[in-house]
Amino acid sequence: MNRSSGARLCTTVAVGALSLALITGCAESGSDDAKGSDPASAAPAAKALSAAELKKLIIAQGDVEGYDVKAPDAQFPASKSEVQVDKAECEPLAYAMSGLAPGESAGDARNMATEQKSPTDTASQSMQDMTEGEFEDAFSDALSVNMTAVGLSSYDGDAAATTFKSVSDAIAACAGGFTVTAKGAEQKVLKVATEKGSGTGDESVAFSASMEMEGQAAPGTVHAEVARHGGTLATYYTINMGALMTGEKYEIPAAVVDAQAAKLK
Template identity: 55%
Template structure:
């Protein structure tokens, strides 16, 4: 696949429209308070945002990843996101938001740490023709995952999970997304096997996003939703370098396991 500067810009634009936060560079804990009974319904009350914040993974919880807050100035909000109503739960998950309206939600971002290659360690002036593009692609070839926790009352979590599961099927042919004034297109949604600890129930999907309408270039993004009692944990992973080159990547199981461990 030829990787032009135009394609890089288009990739950035598409990714930004779905989840601008990724480009910056609560739930039940198994106690009586959390009310996790493993069933679809619960009489437990939703946790507060502060309680959810305490349950999020933190720096040091996942080896090889830097965990940091999502840039609030770049993060999307539900009132700015427009799409086919049945597909909105998928859009929200990919934007680092709760799949449906929740009494409380929060998120964080885990960025893969990697050692610089010989090419990446050179100064721009020292790079030969062709190495500049390789260096840029290498710099972008890191997994970036937004982890979202949302807490619900009653059967709210089960309903939120079901909305995502239904959308994976009904939106398989793709959908358009408008984030403020930015438009983008998902051309395909396909169910995937969930990775890591899957809680009470889990659903995962790959979304193919259009990068360049003229050339037909596209890139794949990965998302997963796991229900832990009255809590929904959402994961959205992108690797822009892999999207540009067509290489395979996946949601890091280590992140899912670390977050699940805090929700037991």
């Protein structure tokens, strides 16, 4: 791969991932971590938190060691009106993957946690001095950073449990994929599969989504999780651009999930 093709690939991959609204993941149908077969009926009535209250509860800079935390940039959809899904039953997944509330919430807040990257041995080298292999390694390594969109949304009564169930149901219903258009860019999700959730909160469910990547033969995989803490849902959506290019495995950072769960106790 030459230098110019590398830059083009970086741009192509970024745009492909951005259309799922993340910037700039088949086991059983349902999660082993979801507690109870009917969360809507089991959950106690709750009073929704406001956006201002959620803003105080969402992770912020200094809450997660080794991560920079700040508000998502303008490449994220600002609202659900900027996200269209070809299958209505898949909307909760598309919203969670955009850092948006998966249901009709009374309040919401979101931030982005980006892994801090340590310089590599090749970082100080001039591109002209690198061999082709060194350039490819440095290029993918520079992009191998976990970026996690974290969202909080709060609901009245048992709506949080009902919304959580809609996410769990959607993982099974949308196993064959769906198409989402975010901020005018179309992205095809080829497959959705259940993953092991963190077990945080009252119940949690996680999934992976394999999606088409422009300029690449193999699909890329992203990871998401939704956890219910009483009447509040926490959503996590992690993408690693370098791993999408190389096919290496990655997951939602436990440190980010644990830090957010701790603030919701």
